[in-house]
Structures are given as C-alpha cells and as structure tokens.
Amino acid sequence: MNYRGFPMTTVKYKKNFLTNVICKIDFDPELSIKNEPPSKFQEKIKKDFPHLVENELNEYKTSFSKNENVIESFxxxxxxFKDSKTKAVKVINLSYKYLIIEFFQYKSFEEFVECVRNVIDVFSELYEISEFSRLGLRYINEIKINKGNPFDWTNLINSSLINATNDFFYNDRSNICRAISQIILDxxxxxxxxxYGLYNSEFPxxxxxxxxxLDYDCYTANIEKKDSYEYLNKFHEKINEEFEKSIEEGLRKEMEGENE
Incomplete structure (x- = not known):
C-alpha cells in the first residue's frame, strides 16, 4: 500500500463491470465517404468485422451570411461494422469525421489494443491519414449490486465519491433520481x-x-498516428490507477482480483 492506502501493485481481475470500452479518433480533413462507401476498408477488416450496417447521421453546419448565422442540416x-449480425460484442463506427472501435465484452487491454491497432493501421494506410485531431480512450463501469441499500457503498466504492450525496441529501435521499458528478483533470x-455516481438504470x-x-475518458488533441499507441498505453495506465483509487476491497473481492 502507498501512503494514501491505494494498492501499488497491478491487480488483474477475473470479472469486471465494464459495459463499454471505446477508442475514438477524430480526423480533419473530412473523409470523402459521403459518396464513396468504404469498400476497401470493409474488405480489409471483414475477417473480424464481417457484418456491415449502413445508417445515417443528422448533422448540422453553421455558416455566416448577410451578418447572420445560418444553420444548415444534412x-x-x-x-x-460488427463481429456478429445478432449480438455483436465488437463494433466499428466510421463516419466522415471519426472512427470508433467499441467493445461490449472486455477481457483484457492487450486484446483490445491489438484490435484497435489493426483497425487504425488499415484505416490510416487506406485514407493516408498520419495525424488525428483527437484521440480518446474511454472505460465505462456500471456497477450493479443485487442487494442492499442503494445509498450504502461501504467497502465497495471510495467513500469520498459518495459522501457528498449521502451527507447533503441525507433527509431527502428517497427523492433522488440520479446523482452524477464530473471532474476534469489536466x-x-x-x-x-x-x-461518477448513482446513475440509476431506472431513471427517471x-x-x-x-x-x-465509474466512467473514465482520457483524450488528447492533434496527435500523430505514430504516437497514438504510446498514448493509448498512457491513457490505460491512468484509467487503471484512477479506478483502483475509486474502489474498495469489497469490490475487488467481488471481481476476484489478484496481484500481478
């Protein structure tokens, strides 16, 4: 343990509460896929993502004309791209301005980042993109405990993350529908x-x-493709560190954690 009481060693868990693990890259200039479907990209990734669904986005563009802001919709x-037609656990979303790789069943960072690397390598080569306007890595943990007081997270969640809600609204807790807080770190x-907080799956x-x-989203701007994998590792290390600070021994036991 370090001086704050958080584990110094890396913990490997047999179980997790992750519902979404997401890598997103934004790029500029925009891709010309509005009129040209990404058939070559599809061919390169079809082994792991054989199923394609074509959707549409409602987008808005603001321009300035005659001293007025004009908003156009298009x-x-x-x-x-999905790994399965019925119940996909791995999905790629490609638009003219971003690429998202998302896992709904997460086993390890090694497996995830290998998939991300393969997809980004193919994408960057085909579209000749060597720099991203934004790179992000996000881990969403939805922790659901089947029994007990919904406001009592003793020995599960770091008390600092729940005390403000419990203390300030102690006499009014039965009326709370959702209690989410945000901290932005630089x-x-x-x-x-x-x-983080009581997100309430039955809201409203x-x-x-x-x-x-517990939702951690790391990101950076204007990054070269060659540096992106180093940053994904940095993001993962920081997210793992913050996750360990956010939980207590009871939850580690629930996830069957083992020191590496």
Whole structure:
C-alpha cells in the first residue's frame, strides 16, 4: 500500500463491470465517404468485422451570411461494422469525421489494443491519414449490486465519491433520481473526464436499485498516428490507477482480483 492506502501493485481481475470500452479518433480533413462507401476498408477488416450496417447521421453546419448565422442540416452516412449480425460484442463506427472501435465484452487491454491497432493501421494506410485531431480512450463501469441499500457503498466504492450525496441529501435521499458528478483533470499532455455516481438504470424513476457508474475518458488533441499507441498505453495506465483509487476491497473481492 502507498501512503494514501491505494494498492501499488497491478491487480488483474477475473470479472469486471465494464459495459463499454471505446477508442475514438477524430480526423480533419473530412473523409470523402459521403459518396464513396468504404469498400476497401470493409474488405480489409471483414475477417473480424464481417457484418456491415449502413445508417445515417443528422448533422448540422453553421455558416455566416448577410451578418447572420445560418444553420444548415444534412444527412451523412454512418457505416457500422460488427463481429456478429445478432449480438455483436465488437463494433466499428466510421463516419466522415471519426472512427470508433467499441467493445461490449472486455477481457483484457492487450486484446483490445491489438484490435484497435489493426483497425487504425488499415484505416490510416487506406485514407493516408498520419495525424488525428483527437484521440480518446474511454472505460465505462456500471456497477450493479443485487442487494442492499442503494445509498450504502461501504467497502465497495471510495467513500469520498459518495459522501457528498449521502451527507447533503441525507433527509431527502428517497427523492433522488440520479446523482452524477464530473471532474476534469489536466495531465499536461492529455486530459481525463471522470464521471461518477448513482446513475440509476431506472431513471427517471427514483433510485431503488444499487447502481454506481465509474466512467473514465482520457483524450488528447492533434496527435500523430505514430504516437497514438504510446498514448493509448498512457491513457490505460491512468484509467487503471484512477479506478483502483475509486474502489474498495469489497469490490475487488467481488471481481476476484489478484496481484500481478
């Protein structure tokens, strides 16, 4: 343990509460896929993502004309590549301005980042993109406990993350529908948006179930493709560090954690 009581060693878990793990890259200039479907990209990734669904985005563009802001709406294609036609656990979303790789069942960072690397390498080569306007990595943990007081997270969640809600609204807790907080952290070379709290899977109803969200989103701007994998590792290390600070031994036991 370090001086704040948080584990210094890396913990590997047999179970997790992750519902979404997401890598997103934004790029500028925009891709010309509005009129040209990404058939070559599809061919390169079809082994792991054989199923394609074509959707549309409702987009808005603001221009300045005759001393007025003019907002124009238009529809843009969104190509969704899935590993399964029925219940996909890995998905790619490709639009004219971003690429998203998302896992709904997460086993390890090694597996995830290998998939991300393969997809980004193919994408960058085909579209000759060597720099991203934004790179992000996001981990969403939706912690659901089947029994107990929905406001009592003793030995599960760091008390600092729940005390403000419990103390300030102690006499009014039965009326709470949702209690989410956000902290934005700047680590010089990248930032993290940390959202946490009683998200309530039955919202807008009042809280009756024991649900807690830990949502970590690391990102940086204007990054070269060759540096992106180093930053994904940095993001993962920071997210892992913050996650360990956010939880207590009871939750580690629930996830069957083991020191590496």
């Amino acid at each position: 529809r843009a294609p969104l190509y969704v 680590y010089d070379h990248f930032k993290m948006n940390f959202n 109803n009042k809280i009756s179930r024991k649900d807690f969200v």
